[in-house]
Amino acid sequence: MSxxxxxxxxxxxxxxxxxxxxxxxxxxxxxxxxxxxxxxAKEYGLSAGTVRKALDWMEEAxxxxxxxxxxxxxxxxxSKEATRRFNRLREASGAILxxxxxxxxxSTSPASKTEAARLDxxxxxxxxxxxxxxxxxxxxxxxxxxxxxxDLFPMLAANEGAQSPCYDLLEFAQRSGVLIGRGDERISIGxxxxxxxxxxxxxxxxxxxxxxxxxRTIENRPAEWRMAWCNxxxxxxxAELS
Amino acid sequence: MSxxxxxxxxxxxxxxxxxxxxxxxxxxxxxxxxxxxxxxAKEYGLSAGTVRKALDWMEEAxxxxxxxxxxxxxxxxxSKEATRRFNRLREASGAILxxxxxxxxxSTSPASKTEAARLDxxxxxxxxxxxxxxxxxxxxxxxxxxxxxxDLFPMLAANEGAQSPCYDLLEFAQRSGVLIGRGDERISIGxxxxxxxxxxxxxxxxxxxxxxxxxRTIENRPAEWRMAWCNxxxxxxxAELS
DNA sequence: AAGTGGTCTAGACCACGCA
DNA sequence: GCGTGGTCTAGACCACTTG
Numbered sequence: 463m464s465x466x467x468x469x470x471x472x473x474x475x476x477x478x479x480x481x482x483x484x485x486x487x488x489x490x491x492x493x494x495x496x497x498x499x500x501x502x503a504k505e506y507g508l509s510a511g512t513v514r515k516a517l518d519w520m521e522e523a524x525x526x527x528x529x530x531x532x533x534x535x536x537x538x539x540x541s542k543e544a545t546r547r548f549n550r551l552r553e554a555s556g557a558i559l560x561x562x563x564x565x566x567x568x569s570t571s572p573a574s575k576t577e578a579a580r581l582d583x584x585x586x587x588x589x590x591x592x593x594x595x596x597x598x599x600x601x602x603x604x605x606x607x608x609x610x611x612x613d614l615f616p617m618l619a620a621n622e623g624a625q626s627p628c629y630d631l632l633e634f635a636q637r638s639g640v641l642i643g644r645g646d647e648r649i650s651i652g653x654x655x656x657x658x659x660x661x662x663x664x665x666x667x668x669x670x671x672x673x674x675x676x677x678r679t680i681e682n683r684p685a686e687w688r689m690a691w692c693n694x695x696x697x698x699x700x701a702e703l704s
Numbered sequence: 705m706s707x708x709x710x711x712x713x714x715x716x717x718x719x720x721x722x723x724x725x726x727x728x729x730x731x732x733x734x735x736x737x738x739x740x741x742x743x744x745a746k747e748y749g750l751s752a753g754t755v756r757k758a759l760d761w762m763e764e765a766x767x768x769x770x771x772x773x774x775x776x777x778x779x780x781x782x783s784k785e786a787t788r789r790f791n792r793l794r795e796a797s798g799a800i801l802x803x804x805x806x807x808x809x810x811s812t813s814p815a816s817k818t819e820a821a822r823l824d825x826x827x828x829x830x831x832x833x834x835x836x837x838x839x840x841x842x843x844x845x846x847x848x849x850x851x852x853x854x855d856l857f858p859m860l861a862a863n864e865g866a867q868s869p870c871y872d873l874l875e876f877a878q879r880s881g882v883l884i885g886r887g888d889e890r891i892s893i894g895x896x897x898x899x900x901x902x903x904x905x906x907x908x909x910x911x912x913x914x915x916x917x918x919x920r921t922i923e924n925r926p927a928e929w930r931m932a933w934c935n936x937x938x939x940x941x942x943a944e945l946s
Numbered sequence: 947a948a949g950t951g952g953t954c955t956a957g958a959c960c961a962c963g964c965a
Numbered sequence: 966g967c968g969t970g971g972t973c974t975a976g977a978c979c980a981c982t983t984g
Contacts, residue, residue: 472972498950509974514952524946530951531981548945552890645945648794649891650936651911669893669911677945694892701943703790703887703919704766714953740969751955756971772970773962953979960972 473508477516480506482680485525485536486639492538496526499534523643523680539632539642547632548645548677551603551692552700559598559697563606563628566593566661570612570619577609580676580687588612590619592629595661603697605661606690614640614685631677631686640685645677649699658691671699715750719758722748724922727767727778728881734780738768741776765885765922781874781884789874790887790919793845793934794942801840801939805848805870808835808903812854812861819851822918822929830854832861834871837903845939847903848932856882856927873919873928882927887919891941900933913941 481496490496497505503513517534520526524547528534537544551559570590578585589609596604608629612619615638618629635642652672659666673690692699723738732738739747745755759776762768766789770776779786793801812832820827831851838846850871854861857880860871877884894914901908915932934941 474972495950500950509976511975512973515972517951528951529982531949531983533950533982550943550945643946647943647945649913649941649943650939651893651913671891671893671913674940675945697892698916699891699943701792701889701891701941703792703889703917716953737969742969751957753956754954757953759970770970771963773964773968775963775969948982948984950982951980953977955977956975958972958974961970963969964967 474512474515474519477502477506477508477513478519481516481520482525482641486641488639490536492536492540492636495533495535525641525680539636544632545630548675550647550700551694552698554696554698556700559603561596561598561603563594563596565628566595568592568618568622568629570622573609577687581609581611581684583611588619590615590622594628598697601695602662603694604690604692605658606688608686608688610686611684614638614679614683635685641680642685643678643680643682645675645686647676648674649701650674652691654691654693662691662693664693668693673699716754716757716761719744719748719750719755720761723758723762724767724883728883730881732778734778734782734878737775737777767883767922781878786874787872790917792889792942793936794940796938796940798942801845803838803840803845805836805838807870808837810834810860810864810871812864815851819929823851823853823926825853830861832857832864836870840939843937844904845936846932846934847900848930850928850930852928853926856880856921856925877927883922884927885920885922885924887917887928889918890916891943892916894933896933896935904933904935906935910935915941 484490499510499513499517503510517526517528521528524537526534527537546558549558551561553559568590570588572586573581573583573589575585577589581589590612592608594606594608595602596606610618615634617637618634632642650672652670654662654664654668654670655666659668671692671694673692675688675690676684677686679685726732741752741755741759745752759768759770763770766779768776769779788800791800793803795801810832812830814828815823815825815831817827819831823831832854834850836848836850837844838848852860857876859879860876874884892914894912896904896906896910896912897908901910913934913936915934917930917932918926919928921927
């Protein structure tokens with residue numbers, strides 16, 4: 463009984479923002495149902511159709527999933543589906559490539575010029591950096607360098623010393639009340655050098671696929687910048703076109 | 705005054721199929737407007753809301769574009785936007801990489817095993833094959849081998865001998881009444897060899913990005929299979945994640 | 947049988963483009 | 966000022982899941 467929808471945006475936009483915040487804040491927990499469409503309509507003083515349109519968008523943004531006859535559920539970032547959301551690596555058969563990742567290093571300090579540019583931050587603001595190595599069937603596949611704005615994920619910096627489990631964007635985003643939206647990835651070829659070559663166990667000069675990825679929040683703020691060097695072997699990267 | 709919508713699919717699905725056919729058949733030409741929402745509703749005996757939902761999908765599928773106050777337009781496959789739809793190559797700056805392509809060869813014969821598998825055809829059916837070379841700023845960038853089901857694009861095979869302008873999927877699809885939907889692209893690394901190396905002007909063994917792409921019709925039938933070998937230089941491939 | 951999301955209707959009014 | 970698409974409403978009925 464408390465929805466305030468006042469400004470000039472369409473009501474369904476205001477509503478989806480309001481509902482998204484309630485998910486981000488933990489008001490509705492992952493895996494739980496949210497109130498049904500009629501109850502939401504009553505609560506916010508809207509018609510069912512308007513609520514429906516807001517939920518359509520949230521479903522498209524993967525914040526919720528709806529099942530006829532059962533209800534509307536908050537997407538669980540720890541679920542298998544969600545984990546695969548940004549994993550575009552595939553086996554030759556087309557099957558999703560399951561990788562095991564482990565953390566190599568983590569640190570926090572002011573953003574470099576490049577990091578500030580990629581993460582749309584002021585240079586004096588802090589970023590938390592991580593290195594990870596991902597393996598498939600015991601073979602190192604991908605070396606990753608990740609940078610995130612520290613203010614978005616305070617838990618990460620706080621955990622720095624601890625026996626942190628491997629960083630996963632979607633998991634930390636959920637725990638920090640950050641809602642993840644879309645991203646893009648620049649793909650090119652590079653040669654293995656130094657640290658990258660040694661972690662991947664290849665001779666310097668070996669050609670690698672280089673991934674340069676930025677993922678944004680649903681408000682379109684950059685939430686993660688990652689550079690990854692991949693020695694895919696028989697595997698490949700799958701891009702979808704529409 | 706003639707819409708027949710009878711079967712058990714939702715009306716908005718039947719309607720979008722019906723309207724899509726009218727576009728494919730040339731009933732409404734690219735760049736032209738289609739009747740307004742109220743007129744379509746009357747013609748098919750539906751409510752405006754149902755028509756709207758069908759048009760939403762068609763807009764999402766890039767068959768039409770809507771402009772408030774002006775009308776609803778059939779997407780022109782020859783337009784700049786459409787041409788860029790499946791072009792994921794970008795300059796270092798992020799700008800779309802404009803390439804000039806020219807045809808190297810074209811022929812038609814029964815599908816190979818691989819082609820039949822990729823294009824979901826029977827092996828005895830015919831495919832039309834083309835080779836293209838794409839250049840940017842005069843430098844060869846990408847060598848392409850394309851295969852399409854001949855029955856989908858009869859004009860292509862008919863034009864074989866002629867001074868054919870460079871093949872463009874979207875253009876031929878329009879002329880053949882085929883509506884293009886989505887696609888996917890497998891990305892990996894390969895080494896330049898033989899014909900590929902010579903066309904690209906690189907020494908054999910040079911690492912290249914290999915693109916293996918299938919594009920489907922809106923009915924999800926494969927319409928084009930392409931293998932492309934890219935010597936991108938400072939450029940890159942841009943994938944979008946959602 | 948009760949409760950959920952999914953479809954469909956018939957209207958009203960608003961925002962925009964154009965003559 | 967008129968015609969277009971965009972938003973919003975209030976209600977009906979259907980399809981599916983669960984107890």
